[in-house]
Each structure stands twice: as C-alpha cells, then as structure tokens.
Amino acid sequence: MEEQIVELAAKLAVVESKANVTNSMFAEAFYYVTIPLMILIHAGFLAYEMGASRTKMC
Amino acid sequence: MLTSGVKNILAFAFVIPTFYFFGWWVYWGFPTGLTFSEGPAGISGAAYANAIAWGWGESAQYMGPNIVDQASGVFFGAFALFAATTASIMSGAVIERIQTVGFVILAVILGSFAWVVAAAWGWHADGWLVTKFGVHDFGAAGLVHAVAGFFALGVLIVLGPRIGKFNADGTANHIAGHNMPLTVTGLMLIIVGFWGFLMACVIVPGEAWSWFGDKPSTIYGTPITLSALSFNILMAIAGGIIGAWIWTKDPFWMMSGALAGIISCASGLDIYFPALAFIVAFSAGLILRPCANWLERRGIDDAVGAVTVHGTIGLYGVIMLGVFASGFPALQGAAGEAPTISFSGQIVGAVVFGLLGLVPGYISAVILNQLGMLRTPEAAEILGLDPTKVPAQGYPEGIPASLQPAE
Numbered sequence: 380m381e382e383q384i385v386e387l388a389a390k391l392a393v394v395e396s397k398a399n400v401t402n403s404m405f406a407e408a409f410y411y412v413t414i415p416l417m418i419l420i421h422a423g424f425l426a427y428e429m430g431a432s433r434t435k436m437c
Numbered sequence: 438m439l440t441s442g443v444k445n446i447l448a449f450a451f452v453i454p455t456f457y458f459f460g461w462w463v464y465w466g467f468p469t470g471l472t473f474s475e476g477p478a479g480i481s482g483a484a485y486a487n488a489i490a491w492g493w494g495e496s497a498q499y500m501g502p503n504i505v506d507q508a509s510g511v512f513f514g515a516f517a518l519f520a521a522t523t524a525s526i527m528s529g530a531v532i533e534r535i536q537t538v539g540f541v542i543l544a545v546i547l548g549s550f551a552w553v554v555a556a557a558w559g560w561h562a563d564g565w566l567v568t569k570f571g572v573h574d575f576g577a578a579g580l581v582h583a584v585a586g587f588f589a590l591g592v593l594i595v596l597g598p599r600i601g602k603f604n605a606d607g608t609a610n611h612i613a614g615h616n617m618p619l620t621v622t623g624l625m626l627i628i629v630g631f632w633g634f635l636m637a638c639v640i641v642p643g644e645a646w647s648w649f650g651d652k653p654s655t656i657y658g659t660p661i662t663l664s665a666l667s668f669n670i671l672m673a674i675a676g677g678i679i680g681a682w683i684w685t686k687d688p689f690w691m692m693s694g695a696l697a698g699i700i701s702c703a704s705g706l707d708i709y710f711p712a713l714a715f716i717v718a719f720s721a722g723l724i725l726r727p728c729a730n731w732l733e734r735r736g737i738d739d740a741v742g743a744v745t746v747h748g749t750i751g752l753y754g755v756i757m758l759g760v761f762a763s764g765f766p767a768l769q770g771a772a773g774e775a776p777t778i779s780f781s782g783q784i785v786g787a788v789v790f791g792l793l794g795l796v797p798g799y800i801s802a803v804i805l806n807q808l809g810m811l812r813t814p815e816a817a818e819i820l821g822l823d824p825t826k827v828p829a830q831g832y833p834e835g836i837p838a839s840l841q842p843a844e
Contacts, residue, residue: 402643406507406508413637416630423627424445424623427624430614431529432440435820
C-alpha cells in the first residue's frame with residue numbers, strides 16, 4: 380500500500396511538471412504569435428501611407 | 438511617397454531599441470505616479486523596474502536569452518510592438534512635409550515614453566487611474582489610440598498644413614493620394630494585425646505573472662476569453678464599416694470606419710454583448726467623417742484622418758464604456774473592495790490620456806521647430822521629398838494613365 384502511494388506521488392509529480400511545461404510553452408507561443416500579427420499592422424500602415432502620399436517626380 | 442514609407446519604417450526601427458533601453462522601465466516604474474513607489478500588487482515602482490527592466494546589470498537576466506525565462510521576452514516583444522504601432526499612428530497624419538529626423542525623434546517620444554506612461558497609469562494592476570478611478574480600457578483605446586491621436590494633433594498644430602491644402606478663404610482642398618487600392622488594402626491588413634494586438638491584451642495562464650493558472654484574464658485580472666473577443670471584434674469591424682459606408686460611400690472612409698469600429702469598442706471588448714458592440718461601432722462609423730471635417734475646418738491638415746480615427750474615437754470608446762458598463766469591476770479583487778467602472782472614472786481616464794498625448798506632442802514639436810528640425814523647406818515640399826531624401830524612385834517607368842473609366 381505504502382509503495383503504491385509513493386509510486387503514485389512520484390507519477391503525480393511528473394504529471395504536474397508536464398502540465399507546467401505545457402502551460403509555459405503555450406503562454407510563450409501565444410505571445411510570440413501576436414508579434415508577427417502586429418508586424419502586419421506595420422505592413423498595413425506602410426501600404427496605407429504610401430498610397431495616401433502623392434508621387435512627385437521632377 | 439517613398440519618403441513616407443521610409444519614415445514609417447524608421448519609426449518602427451527606432452522605437453524597438455529605445456523601448457528596450459528605457460520604455461520597458463517606464464511601464465514598470467511609473468504606475469503609482471511620479472513617486473515611483475511600489476503599488477498594491479507589488480509589481481511596480483522604481484525598485485521593481487530596476488530589478489527587471491534594464492538591459493544590463495542584475496536585470497539583464499530578464500532582458501535577453503535565458504533558458505529558464507520563457508515569459509519576459511515574448512511579453513516585452515508584444516509591448517514593443519504596441520510601442521511601435523503607437524508611434525506609427527502619428528506617421529500618416531504628417532506626411533509630405535515633416536523632416537525625417539524630427540519625425541523619428543517625435544516617434545520615439547510617443548512610442549517609448551508618452552503612451553507607456555498612459556499604460557503604466559491606466560493599463561497596469563497598480564496604475565493609479567485603475568486603483569483610484571476604476572479606469573478600464575481592455576484594448577487600449579485610450580492609452581494607445583487616443584494618446585497617439587492627440588500627440589499627432591499636437592504635432593500638426595505646430596507643423597502646419599501641406600502647401601496647397603487650404604485656400605486663402607480657409608476652405609480646404611482634397612489632396613488625393615496616388616494609390617487608393619494600396620491604401621485600402623493596407624487598411625485591411627491593419628485589421629488583420631489588430632487581432633494580434635487584441636490577443637496580446639489577454640493574460641493567459643502559464644507565466645509567473647499570470648493572474649490565474651486555469652483561465653485567461655485581462656491585464657486587470659478581470660474575466661476575458663478569446664471567444665468573447667471573436668464575437669465582439671467581428672461585430673465591431675462590421676458595425677464600423679457599415680456606419681462609415683452609409684455616411685460617406687467612400688472606400689477610404691469605409692475602411693477607416695473598420696478601424697474606428699474596433700477602436701470605439703476596444704475599451705469594453707471584454708464586457709460588451711456582441712449586439713451592443715455592433716451598435717457602438719456603427720455609431721463611431723457614422724460620426725467619423727463629420728468629426729474629421731470639423732477638425733479640417735479648424736485648419737488642421739490631417740492627411741489620413743489619424744487624429745479623428747484614433748484620438749477622437751479613442752476617447753469616444755473610453756467614455757462609451759462608462760455609459761454602458763458602470764458598476765462592472767475594473768480590477769480583480771474582492772467584491773466591494775475592487776474599484777469599479779464609472780462614467781466619471783472613464784472621463785478622468787479620457788482627459789488624462791488625451792493630455793498625455795497632446796502636451797508632449799505639442800511641446801516636442803515646438804522645440805524641434807525652434808531647432809529647425811520639424812518642417813521641410815518649402816522648396817523641397819513643392820518639388821516633392823523623394824528626389825532629395827530617397828536614392829530610389831517609386832515608379833522609375835512612370836505610372837500608366839488609364840484610357841477606360843475606372844470600375
């Protein structure tokens with residue numbers, strides 16, 4: 380009985396550790412992906428501004 | 438035309454390192470105000486910021502590659518993009534007559550300082566606008582958009598209009614850009630990017646500073662889900678487009694309406710019900726052109742309507758939340774103890790955000806103007822800035838004129 384509890388406690392520790400890794404990997408990937416999406420805003424601003432400017436060729 | 442593009446990208450390029458060098462510190466050091474004392478949640482103040490936000494010394498471990506730190510860099514990255522985007526908002530308003538160096542300096546002041554102070558005060562659990570006035574601005578309508586819009590206004594007041602914009606009797610001429618398809622497509626791309634911006638406003642479990650280990654929250658620790666965002670952002674985009682189209686029938690203003698729709702609902706994307714988001718966004722789309730015309734009648738030449746879309750509508754959004762969501766919690770905390778959203782609180786927030794944009798923008802522009810670093814010489818403006826500023830030509834083979842009428 381005791382050995383089962385010790386074994387289960389060890390397994391639980393492994394599962395908890397894996398869950399923590401999953402959570403931190405998720406959080407990191409989540410914010411990482413926001414960055415290229417936000418850079419797209421800049422692609423948009425660039426196109427927007429160039430389109431709104433006049434071409435003046437002398 | 439390429440000059441506009443170059444300065445736009447330079448704003449991005451200079452804001453990133455300046456945000457790294459001092460902007461990040463401002464976010465963590467300023468929340469309680471100019472005392473720089475530690476706030477109630479223990480994650481602010483000069484000491485805290487010194488410990489985590491300088492790129493050298495003890496805090497450098499949180500400011501670069503570190504195998505045990507999977508959070509600092511991506512969080513910094515999201516914020517740095519917020520900073521670059523805020524600076525970019527000013528960019529379109531000032532085209533065709535601003536000096537590149539002067540503009541970059543203004544962009545750094547806006548992107549690595551002005552909005553960061555607003556964020557520290559109104560978008561941080563320890564921010565005094567939040568703790569004392571219950572200011573709630575989930576998607577940064579006030580602290581990014583209104584600050585940037587009013588900063589641009591401060592600059593525009595000093596910079597002056599493009600040559601040929603206003604006639605002697607004060608009436609305004611419409612100065613058309615050279616490529617409406619590019620402009621409208623660019624606006625659609627901005628809508629795509631907005632989803633990343635609003636995603637980054639969500640605090641997910643998995644980091645040391647996550648509010649909860651089992652559910653997402655806003656930066657204030659109040660409830661939010663990506664599902665809620667999906668409902669409300671879509672309705673806001675749609676409402677803004679339809680409102681602006683009904684009033685103007687114009688493709689440029691229609692797409693600007695999409696932005697205005699999101700910005701008018703951003704403060705409360707976590708709280709609004711989708712139908713309400715549509716209505717608020719629709720109203721923002723309707724008032725967009727009238728507000729822009731009002732500004733133009735006062736002699737302000739805002740080439741792309743940035744002051745209206747971001748400044749006016751940003752404050753509109755902050756205040757609308759006070760109308761519809763009074764009593765909702767502004768910050769995570771025990772019932773009866775946590776500050777709540779109120780109409781007067783949102784007004785206070787709106788005023789502070791507006792001033793945090795207008796005052797630094799105006800003063801910086803005045804100083805740069807005194808130093809001769811703000812406006813390009815008249816002769817250069819008439820010739821066009823590209824020949825003198827950019828070694829490349831936008832259309833070396835010329836632009837073909839069409840023989841058939843446009844579809």
